[in-house]
Amino acid sequence: MSLPQGTRLGPYEILAPLGAGGMGEVYRASDPRLGREVAIKVLPAALTDDPERLRRFAQEARAASALNHPNILTIHDVGDEASSPYLVTELLRGESLRDLLQRGPLPVDKAIEFARELASGLAAAHDKDIIHRDLKPDNVFVTSDGRVKILDFGLAKLRQPESANTASLTEAGVLLGTMGYLSPEQAEGKPVDRRSDIFSLGAVLFEMLTGQHAFPGNSLASLVAVMQKDPPRVSDIRPEVPTWFAAVVQRCMAKAPEDRFQSAGELLAAIDSRKGVSRRSRPVAWAAAALLLVAVTLAAAKAFPRFFGGTTIDAVAVLPFATAGDTTDAGFVATGLTDGLIAELAQVGALKVISRSSGELASTKPLDQVAKELGVRAVVKGSLRKSGDSVYVSVALLDAAGGAPRWSRDYSATLDGLPHLEREMALAIADASHAELARDEQARLAAGAEVDRRAYEAYLRGRFHMERDELDRARAFFEQARSIAPNWAPSYVGLANYYTTLPFASDIPPVDVLPKAREMVVKALELDETLADAHAAFAYIRAYYECDWQAAEKEFKRALELRPSNADVHFSYSRFLASRSRMDESLAQIARAMELDPLSLPLRANTALLNYFGGKYREALSQLDETLAADSTSRLALWGKALVLEQLGKPKEAIAILEPMGFANLNRVSSLGHAYALAGRSADARAVLDTMEAKARTSYVPAYYFAVVHAGLGQQDEALRWLDRAYQERSTVLAYLRIDPRLATLRSNPRFEELVRRIGGT
16 A cells, blocks of 8 residues: 655655556655655555565665765665655656657767666676676666666665575576566576676667567576577667677677676676776776877867767856764865866866865856856766775766756776876766867877875875864875875975965975975975976075066966866966066956955955055055955955055054954064054054064064064164065065065165165066
8 A cells, every 4th residue: 555645754754656567665755854756655555464475575775875886876774664664765757768768779989878877786696796687778767967876775685605504596486586687697597797787788788779678578498599599680780889899799698608798897897998997806907098088089070070069168166075874084075086187177278167165156046046156067976985995986977057967977996097187077077068179189188197095095094184174184195196106296295285385384484495395396396397386486586585576577467278178276376477567367267266266355454465466555455345244354464455445544454353353363463563553553563563573482483574564663773674584584474575565665765776686576
């Protein structure tokens, strides 16, 4: 009897029936604890007294709940309410493959894609020693976003050791499975293994391509055909099917198990070798060749667009990859994969790629809102599951209008294969976007050095901890990566970034660590000149440590040539241009950074600061007020507003902002001292100097901060003495000597002019 709406099974509330089959009735239900809808399969009351049915139902739960794969129905829960066993699964939206085939055979490309997804799902099940034993179009679901899911492991056989004395599900006279899809060994009642699923999959593929049953009928004749007759050749029915894929289908349906693919993984590799999909067993050289093939295909798509269809996507956002299954140790991999894919796509000059920070902020919103806020036409969404050294990834490119998938794929790789995976996904996404790649962009995306798995894992962990300002842990992992793979460039870039960050996050003066940063980045570029991050790090060192402004600009331009959609580098370049008093160019660069990271409040605040340095105080104030309206706690915006108010002749208002911010940040403390001086509170300004001097007795305090306070007090000689000391320290903020309005009273002094000349300010 069907369950009426409102019936409760454990914590679940029945909403509506979805269908019924031999293994149970299926309902749409609500899970109020998590605020989601689920599907519930309930064993019919008429069958609850059948021990075999109950055993098979329980076996479905045990088998399927052991699986976690994007092409297998996810099991959430099992229960037993009033002697009615039930199974709780994800709620799928779409239709069965059987319903889809009622409208005719599938497009060849779609059939091939479904084939690899089905093989991928079966491979995951077989890895757990689970055999489906009833694969057919009715047990395959096509979701509304175009992914296939294998359903109903109710007939699955949990393989037992050969010596185990257990009852078989194929005892004499019992056939489990469906006519037309049974393997010959199933039809004969013989023991089965994973190769039986391969045969059934072949019959499903035959039907997807031809619209016909490989073994029609539902009688003894059908069983005889399965055991004795070969189906027609796919290519005879549908000549446009590629020869290689027709051969794959034919091999799947070989009568003798030893003549078929011996595993779903082997079948998957056969498909991938033609489609260019990365697999962990593939040599790196073959993966590179596959990437080149994708690049050639992409070039053809640009040359002959009418054969490929679809509108061009010129802007895309990669949302953070979700983690599935055991997420304990997957977070750093998901973050690394998201960053890696963004970095690869950012090399494509024809494609605007949004930064991860904005993608993260928008990721929980509806797709159309994400697209509007980020200014993109498509979004990349994906999930990742880590199991030991293996990583399983599902990814899709979704059109912002309606969310229809333009491209989707599943991948599996080991950690050392992730760099190739990122490049391959980037090429596929660029292809699906119809974004034109220059020849050098194609070459870079298809290239890539082999990396030791342990080194890559350590590098990802280092990046993960750097983001969280856990610098000591980050350095340890970067050093570990370098030790394992001394000829792999990214670990040196990681160390260079660690050293350049230290002066801002510790008491270590720049002169003590920036030479180490230079050593690391030079080594990285010796190993790989095409690393945009290495050029960006070198630009920073060239400018703020070596004061070689011409060389620094060359490095900035090279970094942006290699990765045009890099918001961080556009921002760094904007600050560099401002320091050279090239304000219009500076504002253009930060505007580009804002296009790539549109939700970034720090970029909004820094745009205002550039206007502050350019003397546009009213405009800067308006921008800072807008930033503070979005986040009233932004310390960067509050500090910037205090600086602007001071230049507008309102030092008391600046003090009112700076005093509550405390004395932890010495940059803000020195700003407070300068504001005290301008407000006529000289004693308070000197007290700030005393505080900084006390701090300097035990740790590093940038000399520039002392100069700022002395300049406010009108003590030019003292201010210039501290600026000379800042030069000896190689203080990075000396670059702003010419544009910092707080030092305006010093600029006519010959000693100031000489200092400007020494740091290359002429």
